Amino acid sequence: MGMGRARGVVLVGMDGRLIEVEADIGQSLPAFILLGLPDASLRESQDRIRSAAKNSGIELPARRLTVNLLPASLPKSGSVLDLAILMSAWAADGKVTGTEGIVFLAELGLDGRLRPVRGVLPAVAAAQTAGARTVVVAEANAQEAALVPDMTVLAGTHVTQVAAAFATGPLRSRLRDVPGLDRWSTDPVPADSVTTSAGLSSFTSGGAHSTAVCADGALDxxxxxxxxxxxxxxxxxxxxxxxxxxxxxxxxxxxxxxxxxxxxxxxxxxxxxxxxxxxxxxxxxxxxxxxxxxxxxxxxxxxxxxxxxxxxxxxxxxxxxxxxxxxxxxxxxxxxxxxxxxxxxxxxxxxxxxxxxxxxxxxxxxxxxxxxxxxxxxxxxxxxxxxxxxxxxxxxxxxxxxxxxxxxxxxxxxxxxxxxxxxxxxxxxxxxxxxxxAEVRSRVLAARDLQRTRLAPWGIATNSEASMQLLTGGLRLPGAATTHIDAALDRASISLRGYVRVLRLAWTIADLLASDRPGSDEVDAALQLRQSADRR
CATH class of the missing domain: 3.40.50.300 (P-loop containing nucleotide triphosphate hydrolases)
Structure with a gap:
């Protein structure tokens, strides 16, 4: 009996936080202690994990199991840490090894099935940012996990497959007949795709996987x-x-x-x-x-x-x-x-x-x-x-x-x-x-290209992002072009925010006309398109 470690990720909004999962098996009466500010849904994982281990044929010892989720000060919720907790417990019991640097992201069924979870894409991206390079997910989440480039994704359908991949000693021999899985890929199987002897499909995601385009079902x-x-x-x-x-x-x-x-x-x-x-x-x-x-x-x-x-x-x-x-x-x-x-x-x-x-x-x-x-x-x-x-x-x-x-x-x-x-x-x-x-989009794309080129020095891509400082500084128009909106601002018929938005709109009109910069006609047209909103 000793210590076991694995990794998981929890999401706080869009931000993923890497969680270090520590497990210790003590020589005392059976208990399952979960530390690290788990919420009610995460506390329920205790029963799921014991049942999944029992029904997979790799029971946890009848001892005191203490699991600590680090950082301890971060509140944690959900079922995404189920697999990480079980793998750390098996590591503490000496049944598996090599789990310390692996990120496990899956919910467990009572029968040991790996169930998909929400937020796998931002979770895998957060794991990569934190230095991890290998994640284990449910097969149903494998395509999503592979959208993050340069990550090795292992996908399985049952916890016995995950155990077999990291098994040591007698357990390795016992699980040698665990059936393998078909190779998985968003594209035809890449050259660097392999199948581990433990039965988990392994592949490294890359650019070919990351540029899939969704079908365009937009109305015409x-x-x-x-x-x-x-x-x-x-x-x-x-x-x-x-x-x-x-x-x-x-x-x-x-x-x-x-x-x-x-x-x-x-x-x-x-x-x-x-x-x-x-x-x-x-x-x-x-x-x-x-x-x-x-x-x-x-x-x-x-x-x-x-x-x-x-x-x-x-x-x-x-x-x-x-x-x-x-x-x-x-x-x-x-x-x-x-x-x-x-x-x-x-x-x-x-x-x-x-x-x-x-x-x-x-x-x-x-x-x-x-x-x-x-x-x-x-x-x-x-x-x-x-x-x-x-x-x-x-x-x-x-x-x-x-x-x-x-x-x-x-x-x-x-x-x-x-x-x-x-x-x-x-x-x-x-x-x-x-x-x-399609015809309108072609003009929109041309206008966006002009904006991207013009605004690149300021780190923005569209006219709607241009600030007042930029529009009255580096992109300032001559006084002859802004006579009418200057007068409207003096009369307080438009606000300063409205003034800026008229200028932004004038630049877009010029871009659609492929002009270098808006003149008085474009500015006046933008003001006309804006006036009714300012009168309300």
Whole structure:
């Protein structure tokens, strides 16, 4: 009897923390002591582990087993440490060896099966950052774990396979007939893939595994007939990473336009794809993630969604909300004035900072939340207040109160506010389709390339990220181009934040026109697209 060690990872928000698992078997009455601030779900692992060991035929000794999870001051939760605890206990009993530097990430079934867990991708990435080079996961998590480059991933379906890989002495002989597993890979089996004699499929992940592209199932913009101004606004928003508000009567096409936003955005680069996939790994069901997400995510919560569902929440460590699941993509709020006012105003922080900080009694977490916000709203409660031919019967107070649910500080952060009118004739509604998403995306990609080249010295990639210091410094426009927005700022008809957003939008218009820099026409057009938002 002695000490045994293994490693695991727990997630605090998006951050993975490497956990050193120590096990000691003492010469006293049987007991299972778990130290290191485990929560209730982690304490339940004691019974799972003893049952899994017994049913696999490799029982733990009837002695006092003390397991310590380091660092002891970090609260720990979940079932992801099940396998690491069992391997450390077997190491303490002398049944296995060589587990000290290995990271084990799997939940145990009572029969010894290895069950998948959430968050394997960020957990493996955290293990790699901490210096680990080998992880053991359930076979259902193997594809996800292999998305982290330069990590050796061992995948099994039962704990006896893991025991056989590290067995020593009589146990090695006893487990020599454990059936092997088929080789696993996201691509055809790589040259460096091998199968260990213990029956675990072993491979080193690399670039070939890390660049899988998800199928693009986005809706096509060609489905939208007419609506030239709104289509242009959508293209502008996609090209520069701007936020967008669409106001119009029911049936005008606001939702159709918004749902096609993700289809004209550029595919995610390596860093953004890893971030978006890691979020999906935490938020989705276990084993749902098999390849990197290259298509920008699109989230459209219902207007009955709670604040916790939108920004994140939970009783202990807060879970990610829609703003985080939309990271590097689009968050669409249809019928925006129907959302709770406090939930809408909670968007103001992530719109500015690109992240959301959530504080709970058990601790605080920060999730990434850099998304493009698209809002759609009717002009009044009945939705019919649309010009001289309006059949709206809402009172002035009702209209004012309805739109006042979108607070001024929130609207001040939205670059584009567009009126979407219903088709005025059958010819408009049933005419030939407009450009496809592929055609629009080609212009968006060209505009993004111009931005990336121009903004690279400042470490940013899109016009929406340009700061006031940059726009009034290194990218300052001549006075003749900014005459009208300077006057609007002097009259206080736009805020300083609005001034900056007009300049950002003007640069995007210039990029779509392949101009070196915006002139007065581009700046005036940007101001016109912005003015209605500033008047509210």
């Amino acid at each position: 913009l060609a489905d939208v007939h007419g609506q030239q101004e709104a289509r242009f606004a959508l293209e502008l928003a996609a090209a520069g990473g701007h936020h967008l508000l669409l106001i119009g009567a029911p049936g005008a096409g606001k939702t159709m336009l918004a749902e096609r936003m993700a289809g004209i955005l550029p595919p995610l680069d390596d860093q953004a794809a890893m971030e978006a996939t890691a979020i999906e790994s935490i938020a989705a069901e276990p084993q749902a993630v098999t390849q990197l997400r290259r298509v920008p995510p699109f989230q459209a919560p219902h207007h009955s969604a709670s604040m916790a569902a939108i920004v994140g929440g939970g009783a202990r460590i807060a879970r990610p909300g829609a703003v985080t699941r939309a990271h590097r993509g689009v968050l669409f709020l249809d019928e925006a004035p129907e959302f709770p006012r406090h939930a809408l105003d909670a968007l103001r922080q992530p719109l500015e900072t690109g992240k959301i900080s959530l504080h709970r009694a058990a601790g605080s977490v920060t999730y990434p939340a850099r998304f493009q916000l698209v809002l759609a709203a009717n002009p009044c409660p009945c939705g019919l207040n649309v010009g001289s031919g309006s059949r709206c019967r809402c009172s002035v107070a009702q209209r004012r109160n309805y739109m006042a649910r979108l607070s001024g500080p929130l609207l001040d952060r939205i670059d584009l506010q567009i009126q979407v009118d219903r088709p005025r004739s059958a010819a408009d509604a049933l005419g030939p389709p407009g450009e496809s998403s």
